[in-house]
Amino acid sequence: MGTNDEAGGQNRAGDEPEEASTSGDGETTVTEEGSELERSIGLTGGLSIGIGTMIGAGIFVFPGLAAGDAGPAAAASFAIGAVIALLVALPASELATAMPKSGGGYYYISRALGTLPGAVVGISIWLGLVFATAFYLVSFGSYAAALLSEAGVDVAGLPIVGTLALLFGVVLTVVNLVGTENAAKLQNYVVGLLLTILVVFLSYGGLDVLGVFGSESTPEQFLPFGVMPVFTTAALVFTSYLGFAQVATVAGDIKDPGRNLPLAMVGSVLTVAVLYVATIFVATSAFGSGRLATFGETAMVEVARALVGDAGAMAILLGGLLATVSSANASVLSTSRAVFAVSKDALLPTIASRVNLQYGTPHIALSMAGGPVLVLVAFGRVEVLAEVASFLHLVMYGLMCVALIAMRRDEPEWYDPDFQVPAHRAVAGTGAVASFGLIAFMQRESQIIGVAIMIAAAGWYKYYAGDVRLKGAL
Amino acid sequence: MNTDSRTIREPPRLLIPIEVLEGESISASLVEFLAPAEVVLLGYHDLPEQTPTEQASMQYEEKARTAIDDIADSFRGAGGNVETRIAFTHDRDQTVDRVAAEESVTGLLLPNPVGEIEEVIVPIRGAIDVDRLADLVATLLEDGSRRVTLWGLAEEGDEFDAEAAVEYTRNTLSERGLPDDQISTEVSVAESPVWDIIERSSEFDVIVMGEGGPGLLASLFGDPSERIAEGAVAPVLVVRNR
Numbered sequence: 001m002g003t004n005d006e007a008g009g010q011n012r013a014g015d016e017p018e019e020a021s022t023s024g025d026g027e028t029t030v031t032e033e034g035s036e037l038e039r040s041i042g043l044t045g046g047l048s049i050g051i052g053t054m055i056g057a058g059i060f061v062f063p064g065l066a067a068g069d070a071g072p073a074a075a076a077s078f079a080i081g082a083v084i085a086l087l088v089a090l091p092a093s094e095l096a097t098a099m100p101k102s103g104g105g106y107y108y109i110s111r112a113l114g115t116l117p118g119a120v121v122g123i124s125i126w127l128g129l130v131f132a133t134a135f136y137l138v139s140f141g142s143y144a145a146a147l148l149s150e151a152g153v154d155v156a157g158l159p160i161v162g163t164l165a166l167l168f169g170v171v172l173t174v175v176n177l178v179g180t181e182n183a184a185k186l187q188n189y190v191v192g193l194l195l196t197i198l199v200v201f202l203s204y205g206g207l208d209v210l211g212v213f214g215s216e217s218t219p220e221q222f223l224p225f226g227v228m229p230v231f232t233t234a235a236l237v238f239t240s241y242l243g244f245a246q247v248a249t250v251a252g253d254i255k256d257p258g259r260n261l262p263l264a265m266v267g268s269v270l271t272v273a274v275l276y277v278a279t280i281f282v283a284t285s286a287f288g289s290g291r292l293a294t295f296g297e298t299a300m301v302e303v304a305r306a307l308v309g310d311a312g313a314m315a316i317l318l319g320g321l322l323a324t325v326s327s328a329n330a331s332v333l334s335t336s337r338a339v340f341a342v343s344k345d346a347l348l349p350t351i352a353s354r355v356n357l358q359y360g361t362p363h364i365a366l367s368m369a370g371g372p373v374l375v376l377v378a379f380g381r382v383e384v385l386a387e388v389a390s391f392l393h394l395v396m397y398g399l400m401c402v403a404l405i406a407m408r409r410d411e412p413e414w415y416d417p418d419f420q421v422p423a424h425r426a427v428a429g430t431g432a433v434a435s436f437g438l439i440a441f442m443q444r445e446s447q448i449i450g451v452a453i454m455i456a457a458a459g460w461y462k463y464y465a466g467d468v469r470l471k472g473a474l
Numbered sequence: 475m476n477t478d479s480r481t482i483r484e485p486p487r488l489l490i491p492i493e494v495l496e497g498e499s500i501s502a503s504l505v506e507f508l509a510p511a512e513v514v515l516l517g518y519h520d521l522p523e524q525t526p527t528e529q530a531s532m533q534y535e536e537k538a539r540t541a542i543d544d545i546a547d548s549f550r551g552a553g554g555n556v557e558t559r560i561a562f563t564h565d566r567d568q569t570v571d572r573v574a575a576e577e578s579v580t581g582l583l584l585p586n587p588v589g590e591i592e593e594v595i596v597p598i599r600g601a602i603d604v605d606r607l608a609d610l611v612a613t614l615l616e617d618g619s620r621r622v623t624l625w626g627l628a629e630e631g632d633e634f635d636a637e638a639a640v641e642y643t644r645n646t647l648s649e650r651g652l653p654d655d656q657i658s659t660e661v662s663v664a665e666s667p668v669w670d671i672i673e674r675s676s677e678f679d680v681i682v683m684g685e686g687g688p689g690l691l692a693s694l695f696g697d698p699s700e701r702i703a704e705g706a707v708a709p710v711l712v713v714r715n716r
Contacts, residue, residue, distance in 0.1 A: 179522030
């Protein structure tokens, strides 16, 4: 297409980036040879990917941890996360409508900023998603263990959380390797059910803590630990907002991407943000943040028990299981697509994008998602897993904002987004500063792991694919 | 195609979806039977959700193209006029519907194995686009060696006048120039038309039917034509509503 910079160069194995120049409309993409690639995910499906990935963490894992760190002001931490997510979702939407291809953030950054930043983001987002998946699985383990103890099984003293998480991680990987037909439809229903449970619970809980049903609870001091923990907690809970960009990794499958991509990304961020803030409000009002913190990852179960009784506790347990499963599954799928996008550009061995003959699934890319996840699940520290995942995503988010500014400045001929960010410099500039800024508030350990992964990614690029050129190639 | 004595209003155009990488194919007798119509061959590959369409196309595009070109050649060998398309999809029905609309086809084929084709059955169970049906049947039966049975099925207490519908269809076929001795008719009362059609399908070689409207049953179990194609031993040609 009409650019001066064509993709080129070779990696160590002698492969070149696959140039699949395509055209098409809202219903299909057409390859160079004229084959049609059907777009089969509508707006509901897109929203369900975004919400389904995000909701598990913010509601069912973080309230206890966050309230322990920041007090009732944890609600403000979630709000900060929402603002940053929105500042990134807008530029991401514009880039996605201009380049509606599988690969998401990696694709935009490699085309706008060049191969080195692209390679670093591509490889670290693969690992970032691996960390996120491990985090969701460990959370799943917590809920499964809580369910067991609810059912009267005595699990005291056993490493039950890690074991259940590992087992389920294996199941999830195998299911994906074999391939599924209707999991996406199922996901839509799961997300619908989750939203219903939450809206009912939060409305009831909200009225209750406001004193409609009983005595008004004593308001707690909003900032018991000062302002600083609000930001460190925002850095921790940002994992709850990682899902919206996963919509962009399946951009190649979204119908009418010019309309549906921005709506799905921005819509899913707004939906979960409202639910998160409401959840923290209800949870901290019901218990006081000190007690809430002692319940850990499954704090919401105790909140539900206090407000609605045992039936409420069961509903939230069920919700937590479904939500963490759907987050983990959506992340495995995104990981495999991220690996595909990078290996197609010859930055990873092309074997990673092979499709299995028997099951028709990209088995190597899926194993590169599932395998390392299991290692990390065994490692098992929820807060570090969450922060490293956020770290690697935030780097990509910040660079996406920079990529938008670069694209608008260069305006290549093919750059024709259906959706344009208003005041793009201000939005994307603030988005970039905020994304990078949030990283500064993370624990030292998470920062070191994150930086190490990025350096390793850059080293791999120099070693394996130093000659590959991607900038400007579409 | 040359239609001799026939007075076809619109030359019929058929969509033949083939799951090409699963080794699905079209038997020689069916190719010969369908060749008088314009044919759009759609080679599709239905992917699991884990696999991006782009990824599958990079690996399988050539293989799919070779396979579909082979089938197209067999139609050309039988004197047919054929176009080909290749699609990678996660949703077979969506792709077939889209291509059917884009190509404005008269009908589409739901394949089943078949031997020599002599007897065609047209079950008539309600509103059907008789003009399109007649164009299609008259064209496919032009060589004079095959016979068609128009079978009206009324459900008990139904307002549908099967007798009149069959008569109207027979007249339309005659107008298109199909000789009367190639047409026979019958009417029966059916409890479950879909089952009755499946049961009798072994007596015939090809089923031609309308797609049937939307309804509760259709949304639960799929279109009647698809259910029939699944249960019957004969290929089904579905005439699309306009």
